[in-house]
Amino acid sequence: xxxxxxxxxxxxxxxxxxxxxxxxxxxxxxxxxxxxxxxxxxxxxxxxxxxxxxxxxxxxxxxxxxxxxxxxxxxxxxxxxxxxxxxxxxxxxxxxxxxxxxxxxxxxxxxxxxxxxxxxxxxxxx
Numbered sequence: 001x002x003x004x005x006x007x008x009x010x011x012x013x014x015x016x017x018x019x020x021x022x023x024x025x026x027x028x029x030x031x032x033x034x035x036x037x038x039x040x041x042x043x044x045x046x047x048x049x050x051x052x053x054x055x056x057x058x059x060x061x062x063x064x065x066x067x068x069x070x071x072x073x074x075x076x077x078x079x080x081x082x083x084x085x086x087x088x089x090x091x092x093x094x095x096x097x098x099x100x101x102x103x104x105x106x107x108x109x110x111x112x113x114x115x116x117x118x119x120x121x122x123x124x125x126x
Contacts, residue, residue: 002027002115004096009120012086016124020081022096022117029077033099036070036081037110038092038122048094049081050106059106063089086124093119 008020022034035050049070050059058070069082079096097113107113 002032002098004098004115004117006094006096006117006120009094009122011123011125013126014087014124016086017082017084018086018122020083020094020096020120020122022079022081024077024079024098027098027115030074031100033101033104033106034070034072034079035097035099035106035108035113036079037095037097038090039095039119040089040092043092045095045110047108047110050108051079052104052106053101054104056104057106059108083122086122088124091122091124093121095119 002024003026005023033052036048037045038048039045048061049068051070051072055072067085072079096117098115099113
């Protein structure tokens with residue numbers, strides 16, 4: 001069973017940047033598809049970004065396209081979410097999730113993933 005640990009959250013001002021990390025252990029990293037999800041106050045959990053095991057054609061929710069970048073470092077068993085030009089509406093708990101998906105399809109539904117981290121808080125405020 002893979003374990004996921006997120007880090008890198010914090011309190012920032014609008015326009016600032018943050019990089020979230022998701023360290024994976026206990027599984028074969030290169031066979032996993034990863035997703036980042038978030039849940040803001042009073043909101044449903046939503047898909048933010050995903051990257052397949054081959055790292056090609058990452059997927060993003062429209063609201064973060066051009067601002068967020070997902071990447072993976074197979075040598076470090078770590079997935080990253082670089083977040084630039086942060087907005088107050090990006091405030092949420094961000095979760096990393098892993099999917100034992102034999103294809104390169106990136107799923108966007110929380111329930112389709114097989115393992116989840118505990119989350120890291122990102123707060124964007126003046």
